[in-house]
Amino acid sequence: MTSASSTIADPPHAGRTSDGRKHRSYVGQVIARTVVRPGARLGLLWIGVIVFCAVFAPFLASSLPLAVKIDGQWSSPLLRHLTPADVIVLVAAPGAIILTLVPRLALGNRLLLWLAVIVVSIPLCFWLVRPPRLVVYDDYRQLAAAGRIESAYYAPIRFSPTDRLRDQPGMKNQPPSAVHLLGTEADGADVLSRMIHAARIALAVGFIATGIAIVIGVTIGGLMGYFSGIVDLVGMRIVEIFAAIPTFFLLLSFVAFFPRNLYIMMVIIGVTGWVGYARFTRAEFLKLRQQDFVQAAVACGLPLRSILFRQMLPNGVAPVLVEASFGVAAAILYEATLSFLGLGLVDEPSWGQMLSAATTASGGFNWWIALYPGLAIFLTVFAYNLVGEALRDAIDPHTNRNNG
Amino acid sequence: MFSYILRRLLLMLPTLLGVTAVVFFVMALSPGGVGGSLLNELGTMEANQAKALRDYYNKRYHLDDPIVFQYARWLNQISPLGFEPLDDGTLGAFGFKPPHLGYSFSKGRPVTALYSEALPITLMLNLLAVPIIYTVAICSGILAARYHGKLFDVVTGIGFLALWSVPTIWAGVLLIGFLANKQYFHGFPAGGLSSTMADQMSFLPQWADQGFQRGWLLDRAWHLCLPIACMIYAGFAFLSKLTRGAVLENLSADFARTARAKGVSDRDVLLRHVFRNSLLPLITVAAGILPGLLVGSVIVESIFSIPGMGKLTIDAIYARDRELVLAGTLIGGLLSLFCILLADLAYAVADPRVSYD
Numbered sequence: 172m173t174s175a176s177s178t179i180a181d182p183p184h185a186g187r188t189s190d191g192r193k194h195r196s197y198v199g200q201v202i203a204r205t206v207v208r209p210g211a212r213l214g215l216l217w218i219g220v221i222v223f224c225a226v227f228a229p230f231l232a233s234s235l236p237l238a239v240k241i242d243g244q245w246s247s248p249l250l251r252h253l254t255p256a257d258v259i260v261l262v263a264a265p266g267a268i269i270l271t272l273v274p275r276l277a278l279g280n281r282l283l284l285w286l287a288v289i290v291v292s293i294p295l296c297f298w299l300v301r302p303p304r305l306v307v308y309d310d311y312r313q314l315a316a317a318g319r320i321e322s323a324y325y326a327p328i329r330f331s332p333t334d335r336l337r338d339q340p341g342m343k344n345q346p347p348s349a350v351h352l353l354g355t356e357a358d359g360a361d362v363l364s365r366m367i368h369a370a371r372i373a374l375a376v377g378f379i380a381t382g383i384a385i386v387i388g389v390t391i392g393g394l395m396g397y398f399s400g401i402v403d404l405v406g407m408r409i410v411e412i413f414a415a416i417p418t419f420f421l422l423l424s425f426v427a428f429f430p431r432n433l434y435i436m437m438v439i440i441g442v443t444g445w446v447g448y449a450r451f452t453r454a455e456f457l458k459l460r461q462q463d464f465v466q467a468a469v470a471c472g473l474p475l476r477s478i479l480f481r482q483m484l485p486n487g488v489a490p491v492l493v494e495a496s497f498g499v500a501a502a503i504l505y506e507a508t509l510s511f512l513g514l515g516l517v518d519e520p521s522w523g524q525m526l527s528a529a530t531t532a533s534g535g536f537n538w539w540i541a542l543y544p545g546l547a548i549f550l551t552v553f554a555y556n557l558v559g560e561a562l563r564d565a566i567d568p569h570t571n572r573n574n575g
Numbered sequence: 576m577f578s579y580i581l582r583r584l585l586l587m588l589p590t591l592l593g594v595t596a597v598v599f600f601v602m603a604l605s606p607g608g609v610g611g612s613l614l615n616e617l618g619t620m621e622a623n624q625a626k627a628l629r630d631y632y633n634k635r636y637h638l639d640d641p642i643v644f645q646y647a648r649w650l651n652q653i654s655p656l657g658f659e660p661l662d663d664g665t666l667g668a669f670g671f672k673p674p675h676l677g678y679s680f681s682k683g684r685p686v687t688a689l690y691s692e693a694l695p696i697t698l699m700l701n702l703l704a705v706p707i708i709y710t711v712a713i714c715s716g717i718l719a720a721r722y723h724g725k726l727f728d729v730v731t732g733i734g735f736l737a738l739w740s741v742p743t744i745w746a747g748v749l750l751i752g753f754l755a756n757k758q759y760f761h762g763f764p765a766g767g768l769s770s771t772m773a774d775q776m777s778f779l780p781q782w783a784d785q786g787f788q789r790g791w792l793l794d795r796a797w798h799l800c801l802p803i804a805c806m807i808y809a810g811f812a813f814l815s816k817l818t819r820g821a822v823l824e825n826l827s828a829d830f831a832r833t834a835r836a837k838g839v840s841d842r843d844v845l846l847r848h849v850f851r852n853s854l855l856p857l858i859t860v861a862a863g864i865l866p867g868l869l870v871g872s873v874i875v876e877s878i879f880s881i882p883g884m885g886k887l888t889i890d891a892i893y894a895r896d897r898e899l900v901l902a903g904t905l906i907g908g909l910l911s912l913f914c915i916l917l918a919d920l921a922y923a924v925a926d927p928r929v930s931y932d
Contacts, residue, residue, distance in 0.1 A: 210733070412590045415915065416597075417907050419870045420888070424598050424900065427892045428605030504742055508874060511744040512889070529748050536752035536759070545745030553740035560736060 201489050204565035211561035214554035221551055225370040226264040229257050232328035232364035234308040239323040241314065249326065252306060255296040260371070262292045279480075308334040328352070330361035332368040332520045347539050354539035356528055362540060365520035366547055372521050373551060376437055376506040377499040383441025385495055388448025389488075393479050395449065396456025396487075403453070410446050418443040422505060426514040433516060436509065440502050447494045455487030489566045496559030500552040507548045522548045580920070587912045591905060596646065598904045602895060603642040609897045636680060636897070649901055652677055676905075677898035681891070686902045689887060694906070696768065697883035700875070701868050703803055705861070708810035713857065715811070716818025721845060723823060731815060739812035743805055743871060747878035750801045763801050766880035769794050802879045806871055810864065817860065821853035828852075859922040866911035 195203065205211050224231060235248040253261075266288045270281045308331055314320050330351070336342045336359035347354045353362040395406035418440070425439050459465055460483075468482045509515050510523030522544040529541035603609050620628070633639040637648060651657040651666070655674045659667035676686040715735075719728040755765040764770070769791070780790040789797070825831060826849055834844045873885030880886070884903070891899035 408586070411586070412593055415590045415908060415912050416594050417866070417870065417904075417911060419873065420904065420907055421594075421598065421601075423889065424601055424892050428602055428607075428895070430606070500740065507742055508744055512874075512877060523742075523744065526744060526748055530752060534756070536756045538752060541745075541748045541752050545742065545748065548742050549740055549745060552742065553737055556736055556740050 197486055198488055198492070201492070201562065201565050205558070205561045208561040208564070210557040214557035214561070217550055217554040218558070221370050221374060221554075222264075224367045225374045226260055228368045228371060229253060230326055232330060232332065232361070232367045233326045234311070234329060234331040234334040235306075236311055236320075236323040236325050239311065240321045241319055243321070248311065252302045253300065254302055255293075255300045258296045258300050259289065259292050262296070263289050306331075308336075309338040312338060328361065328364050328367070330364045332360060332365040333518070334361065334364075335359045344537060346537075353543045354537070356525070356540060357531065357537075360520075362525070362543060365525060366522065366544055369520040369522050369525065369544070370547070372433065372516070372519060373503050373506065373548070376433065376440070377503045377555075380437045380440035380444065380502040380505075381495050381498040383438060384444040384498060385448050385491060387442065388445035389452045389484065389491060391445070392449035392452030393456055393484065393487075396453040397460055397479060397483070399457065399460070406449070406453070410449055413443065414446045416443055419505070419508075422509065423512075423514070426509055431514070431516055433519075436506060436515075437502075440505055444498060444501070447498070448491050451490035451494055452487060455490060456483055459483050459487055489562075493559055493562045493566065496555050496562055500555035500559070503548065503552055503555070576923070580916075583916050583919075587909075587916075590912060591908050592650075594908045595901055595904050599646050599649070599897070599901055600642070602897065602900060603645070607895065609638060609642070609645065609895060632680075636678075645897070649677070649898070653905070676902045679891070679896050679899045681894035681896045681899070686898050689899065690884065690902060690906060693882060693884045693887040696881060697869065697872050697876070697885060700799075700802060700806060700872050700881070700883065701865065703799065704806040704810070704868065705865075707803070707807050708814060709857070709861075711807075712811050712814035713818050716815040717822055717845065717850060717853075719815065719819045720822035720826065728819075735812035735815050738808045741808065743809065743874045744878065746808065747801075747805050747875065750805065751878070755801065764798050768798050768881055770798075802875050802881060805875045805878070806868065809871070810868070813864070814857065814860070817856055818853060821856050822849055825849040825852045855925045858925050859918060861918075861921070865914040869907065869910060 206215070229249065230237070233249050233252075235252055237249045238245060238247050263285070267285055270276070270285050273281070276284075311320070311323075315323070330336075336355070339359070342351070342355055343359045344357050345351055345355045351361050351363070353366070355361055356365070391406055391409070395403045421443060422436070422439050426436060429435055465478065465483060468478045473482070506515065506521065507523030507526070510521040511527045513524075513527065515521050515524050525540060525544040526548075529537055531537070637645060640648065652660060653674050653676060656671055658669050659672050660675075661667045676690075678684065679686050679689060682689060715731045719731050722728055750763075751765050753759045755761060755763045770776075770789075776789065776791045776794060778791050780787070780793045822845075826845075828849075830852075831844055831849055834848050835841070839848070869885075872883060873889065875881070876883040876885040877889055884906070887899070888903035888907070891903055
C-alpha cells in the first residue's frame with residue numbers, strides 16, 4: 172500500500188524526475204525567483220546582519236573582557252557570565268546551519284530535529300549554565316586602571332547594554348563620540364550596545380508570533396478548504412470574528428493588565444493574526460482539492476494529516492510565505508509601538524523603548540537616541556517588506572509573464 | 576440585498592459580544608481586577624472612612640458582584656431591551672428602555688459624554704488624512720502606470736514601500752524633536768489641538784491693533800500639520816500600487832485600444848477612459864482602510880497628546896475603568912465592522928458582477 176501510494180499519489184512537488192535530474196519543488200521555484208531580485212537581496216542581507224547581531228550579541232558588545240590575564244592567570248569573564256538564554260541561542264543558531272547543510276532530509280524532519288535540539292537544550296542550559304547573580308561591570312575597568320591586567324581581549328564594543336557606567340558619572344546623555352559610537356542614554360548605557368542586544372527581542376517577537384499565527388491559520392484554513400461545506404461555513408464565521416477584533420487594542424489591554432511578559436505579547440500577536448493565513452490557505456486548498464494528485468492520495472487511503480500537510484500544503488504554501496514576510500514586519504512594529512508606549516519589557520533593551528527615551532521630561536531632544544533605534548526598526552521592517560514584495564511578485568503570474 | 580445586510584448586521588452581534596467579553600474578562604481576571612485603581616487612595620485613609628468609600632463604590636458600580644454578573648449587568652445596561660435599572664441598584668421590570676453606556680470610574684462622568692467629545696476629534700483627523708492620501712496615491716499611481724517600468728515607476732514604488740515601513744512612532748518623535756523643539760527649529764507646536772488662548776481668537780485670521788492675529792482656524796491647522804503628516808505617509812504605498820495595477824490593466828483592455836484606434840489622444844484615453852474605470856477598486860477599498868487608520872490615530876494621538884478616542888481609550892486601560900474600556904471596545908469594534916460591511920456593499924454597488932443574493 173505504501174509503495175503504491177508513493178507512485179500514484181506522487182505530488183508535483185516531490186523529489187527527482189525519472190531521468191534523475193533534480194526536480195525543483197514549487198516553493199523552491201518561488202524562492203529561486205525571489206532571491207534574484209535586488210530588493211529581496213538587500214532585504215535578506217539586512218535580515219542576515221540583524222540575525223548575526225542577535226545570535227552573537229554578547230560577543231559583539233560587552234563590558235566584560237573575552238579573555239583576560241591577571242597575575243599570570245588567563246580567564247574569560249565573558250564566557251563565565253553568559254546567561255542560559257545566550258547559550259540556548261548559541262546552540263540553536265549553529266544547529267540550524269548544520270541541519271540546512273545535511274543532505275537528503277525532508278524539510279519537516281529538519282524543522283522537527285531543530286525544535287528537538289532547542290527543547291533539549293533549554294532545561295540543560297538552565298541546569299548547567301549558572302552565571303554569577305551580581306555583575307559589577309566596573310571591576311575590570313578598575314583593574315585595568317590599577318594596572319593589574321597584564322593582557323586582555325575585549326568585544327568590539329566595550330559596553331554591556333545594562334552597563335550604566337557608574338564609575339564615569341560624566342558619560343550620561345553624551346552625543347556620539349569615538350568611545351560611544353552612537354552616544355549614551357540618560358542613565359549612561361551605550362546606545363549601540365543596547366541596539367545590538369535589542370535585535371534579539373525584535374527577531375524573537377517577529378518569528379515566534381508569526382510562527383504561532385501560521386500554525387493556527389494554515390491548520391484552520393487547510394481544514395476549511397479541504398472539507399468545504401459546513402466546516403467552511405463555520406470556519407469563515409470564526410475568521411470574520413477574529414478579523415473584526417481590533418488587534419492593537421486587545422494587545423494593549425492584555426499587556427497593560429498583566430505583568431510584563433514578552434511571551435504573552437508573542438502569543439497575542441499570533442492568536443489574533445492568523446486570519447490572513449487561514450484565508451489564503453483556504454483559497455489554495457479549495458483549488459487543489461479537485462486535482463488529480465489529491466484525489467489519488469485520497470483513493471490510496473492516506474491519513475488526513477498526510478494529505479493535508481504532505482501532499483497539499485507544499486503546493487499551496489506560497490501565498491502564506493508572502494503573508495508571513497509582511498507578518499514578521501507587522502509583529503516587530505507592534506512590539507516597538509508597545510514598548511514605546513511604555514508597555515514593553517522594563518529591563519531588557521528594546522528599540523521602541525529606547526526611542527521613547529529620546530525626548531526628555533524637560534523638553535530636551537537627544538537626536539542620537541531618536542535616530543538610530545528608529546532607523547533599526549525602519550530598516551528591519553523595510554527589509555521584511557521588500558522580501559514580501561519580491562515574493563508576491565514571484566508568485567504573481569502576471570509579472571512572470573511580463574518578464575519572460 | 577436587504578436580507579444580506581440584515582444577516583450581516585445580525586452577525587455583528589456575536590462578534591461584538593465576543594470582543595467585549597474577551598476584553599472584560601482579561602481586565603477582570605488580571606491582578607488587581609476591575610476598579611483596582613479606585614482603591615489606591617484608601618490606603619492613606621482612616622479605617623472607617625476607607626470602608627465607607629469602598630461601600631460607596633461597591634454600591635455605585637457593583638464592584639462586589641461576581642465578574643460574570645458585572646458583565647451581564649453591563650450587557651443589560653447597553654441593550655435597548657432588558658431589565659430597567661433602578662436608582663437603588665436593583666433591577667426593575669423587563670421591557671424596552673433607553674440604552675446607557677454607564678459612568679466612568681476614573682472621570683466620574685457619563686461615558687457617552689466623554690466619547691462624544693473624543694470621537695469627533697479622531698474622525699476629524701481621519702477625514703483630513705484620507706483625501707490627502709487618496710490625491711497623492713491616485714496621481715502617483717496614474718503616472719507610475721503611464722511611465723510603466725521607467726524611473727518614476729521604480730522610484731515611487733520603492734519610495735512608498737519605504738515610507739510604509741517607517742514606524743509612526745519614529746516619524747512622530749523625529750518630527751517633534753526636529754520641528755517642534757527649541758534646540759533645533761520651533762516651527763510647530765509639540766502637542767495638543769489648539770493654543771491656550773484659542774477660545775478668545777476670532778475664527779478667521781485678521782489684522783488687528785497688535786498686528787497679525789492667527790485666528791482659530793489657522794491655529795487649528797497649525798496644530799494639525801505634524802499629526803496629519805504622521806498619519807498620511809504610510810497610506811500611499813497600498814493605494815498607489817492599487818491604482819497603478821488597475822490603470823495598467825485597463826490600458827491594455829479592448830476599449831482603450833479602440834479609443835486609441837479611433838484617434839483619441841493618449842492623454843484623453845488615460846484620463847477620460849482608463850482612469851474612470853480604474854476608480855472602482857479605489858472606491859471599494861476606501862471603507863476597508865478606515866479601521867487601520869483608526870489604529871494609526873491611536874498612536875498619533877498619544878504621541879501628540881491629542882484628546883481623541885485613542886488617547887481616551889489608552890487612559891481608560893491604564894485606569895482599568897470598566898465602563899470606559901468596554902465602551903471603547905464596543906465603539907471601535909462597531910466602527911470597524913461597519914467599515915468592513917460598507918466595503919463589501921460598495922464592492923457590490925460599484926461592480927454589477929458581484930452579487931450577494
